[in-house]
Amino acid sequence: MTFKCKLCGYIHEGDAAPDKCPMCLQPGEMFEEIKEETPTAGPTATETTPAPEAKEEEKGQRKFKCKICGYIHTGDKAPDKCPMCLQTGDIFEEITPPTADGQTAATKKKRLDTNANSYIIMYSCVMVIIVAFLLAFISSALKPTQDINVALDKKKQVLAALNIRGLDNAASAAKYAEVVQADAVIDVEGKTIEEGTQGGEEAGFKLSSADYKAGRLAIYICNVEGKKKYVVPVYGMGLWGPIWGYIAVNEDGKTVFGAYFNHESETAGLGAEIKDSKAWQDNFIGKTIYDATGTPVLKVLKASEVKDTQTQIDAVTGATLTSNGVSDMLIEGFGKYREYFKLVSW
DSSP: OEEEETTTOOEEESSSOOSBOTTTOOBGGGEEEEOOOOOOSSSOTTOOOOOOOOOGGGTTOOEEEETTTOOEEESSSOOSBOTTTOOBGGGEEEEOOOOTTSOOHHHHHHHTOTTSHHHHHHHHHHHHHHHHHHHHHHHHHHHHHHHHHHHHHHHHHHHHHTTOOOOOHHHHHHHHHHHEEEEEEEOTTSOEEEOOOTTOOSSGGGOOHHHHHHTOEEEEEEEETTEEEEEEEEEEEOSSSEEEEEEEEOTTSSBEEEEEEEESSOOTTTTTHHHHOHHHHHTTTTOBOBOTTSOBOOEEEOGGGOOOTTTEEEOOTTOHHHHHHHHHHHHHHHHHHHHHHHHHTO
């Protein structure tokens, strides 16, 4: 025999109803016997009856279901007690109606848990890729402009060594094209590898400190007010990083016409004065580069160590290590250019 609890729907199989419902704890008289009925004509087993639509007043309201007896409660919150099985309100769970695609909001939330580590890692990776792509795109888009600015700055430094300063961008570009007759490339034996061109930017102009170390040397052959000048780039190390300079040499190949120095990260007000102090750079004008044997003798020393003012320059005050770097750079650099000046000037 089959018995069903009228409150919670619990099904009991046996010869008689139980003394108490094990689900809702109601007494045995709450059970009723379920009798088998002979099927009558009607919908077949495969046919289904569509579920009735929710009442208009229930649409949009929250629904709660008792976990024990299945009672459905409609309202703003769960009841304090189930009216069917008399369990407390905390036994109710909210029923979330399905969306148009048949999924519940709970299911969607489980699929997209924004607090999960996997979501955070995936989101971070996507953002990194997007930002990297944008930076690469911006860098690529700005590169032509950056290259133009770098080239213009280099031209200004070459002109500064020739004592031509204070021009705006357009005037600097025009002046460089006027005074630079060739941007030649030579080797340490003084042989010319590339002749360069007037206002050149394709031969010696393109060389870097790496080429300098490898023995491919740039030399700018210039004409300033009808007189030939040579501008040579030199590279070295200061206190905190790379330093470099452009030294203009007179046609005799032995004396300085002008000088300009620059740096990457020297201390402002101290080592940085090699770039910022035109007065200090002007100390090089007229100084002798080589002695009678062709040995480079142009140096930067502490004031107390200067013995020969024709070949030695006072160091920048408070920047001994940077000044030593400039001195070593000049000795090494003019050692590389010695054979060339022997061929063209001596």
